[in-house]
Amino acid sequence: MSRGRDEVEVLAPSSLREAVQVLAEVGAEAIPLAGGSDLMVAFRDVSKLPRGFVLDLLGLEPELRGIELVEDEVQIGALTTVDDILHSSLLAAEARPLVEAARCFGSTQIRNRATIGGNVMNGSPAADSLPALLALDARVTLLSSEGPRTVPLYSFYADYRRPVAKPSELLVSIRIARAPANPIESFRKVAARRAQAIAKVILAGRAWDVRAEEEGVRIGEIRLAAGSVGPTPMRLFETERILRSELLGPRLAAEAVAVLRSEITPIDDLRSTAAYRRLVAGRLLEDFLGSLLLQA
Template sequence: MRGYLPDYDLSSTENLTEAFGKLAEGEKPFAGGTDIMVLMDAGVLPAGRYFDISKLKELGGIKVLKDQVSLGALATYSDVRNHKTIQKHFPILVESAKEVGAIAIQNRGTVGGNIANASPAADFPPCLLVYEAKINLISSSGLRTLDYTQFHLGYKKSEIRPDELIQSVLLEPRFLDYHHFWRKVGSRQAQAISKTMVAAIAKVNRRKIEDIKIAFGSVAPTAVRCRKVESFLLGKKLTSEVILEAKNILTKDIQPIDDIRSTGKYRLIASQNVLEEFLCGIG
């Protein structure tokens, strides 16, 4: 059953001080609304007060700074897709943004909303893990910066406190000489929630792996960095035996479950296959 509209209140917010006041009163942020409106339509959005954060300039925009790129929480997938620096330095963010929902969702859905949701099937977290991003959380007490690896704690659980907003994600443009790979496996090409997805980057010299970072989504309660596969591959030359062993070791990094979208068995085999596709492409 749909949510009953009079149970909800949505107000606008002009500045951060006002936003922190609303958080203190238990109101919840509303960015693009692409997740919130679905929950309301499904009748599972808690009744209460929400405030629109879209005018908060401190959370907006993509800024190219001296040694890093700041991706404002309010940046949309379309902003990410069209940004020249992101295209050059972080191509899998662009690839994943292109596959989020379809154009209407890409125009409204935000980076901050995707992260705050803490869904294991969200498309950006695996990319942020391999690019070793940091995340800025802002409250009336100031800004705190965490490694992105510290942010997701479990299924729909994150490190964000009720008095905080996601302000931005910080990325260092230091992966120009890496291979970048993104693959989302779903039931169809658009409007698909993934059964598994991989974000991976690697630096390879004469077939030898000098650095590698691999993360999967939709196969655990949070997106996961595959540290066991990474440490096995580091320093190795890519042969068919090494690739086969990497696929076996992947079973120690991810243990996907059955759910409405897929079986754990299918997810594992598909994940091993996309890992093989990545490794064959860089060797």
């Protein structure tokens, strides 16, 4: 493969096998292009134009687009669009918070182009799908010419928009366990508007095995995750631990809100302030805990 110093070459493999072979050769110089809804915006800044190869993933759609049950997990191909997610009856049954994230994602045009793989690899702390996927315990599968590897999403980001994937690896799928019996779930995005807005705060949650006892409500299992409140989307392990530790009532709810507010690390930026984000993240948790008390 040869090219002039300043030329950009578009490579369009027609199979996954071919794509990973190309990446093995030129990975460090290649930028995978899925729906392009992040990349084409980035390319408007000339300094961000690719210097080597653009790897157009469109030809991999037959292998990487789709939502299916594989053994006991739901597998979402990396090229599945946000619109596919919004209209999936399998995900409506098994991964409600992800469908809710898709509902408030961009516009119809963006949902038709944007892929779940692009959202995961772009790794914005404000990405809508990521808190939902974290609350659903998602794992991502990467593939290189050396074979596949699977990484839990909670350890996938080393820092701000820095997924741990190597240049030789493609994201091929996202897997989530099937829904437990009687889950109580939530996805809440707070932004300046209901549509076409970047999140100021996101909170996603799933609880199950939630039982009313004489003195309060026992939360058997809970997963919580937040977006736009730190350099990466965050699973809220400490807050989860507190909520499993004893019966849920006003005292534990207040303690959990305090823990959440210290677990997140929001900043002041164009969209909001750290103080507002802390306040609202706590309120969203209060709301979710209220729904657990009502539905137990």
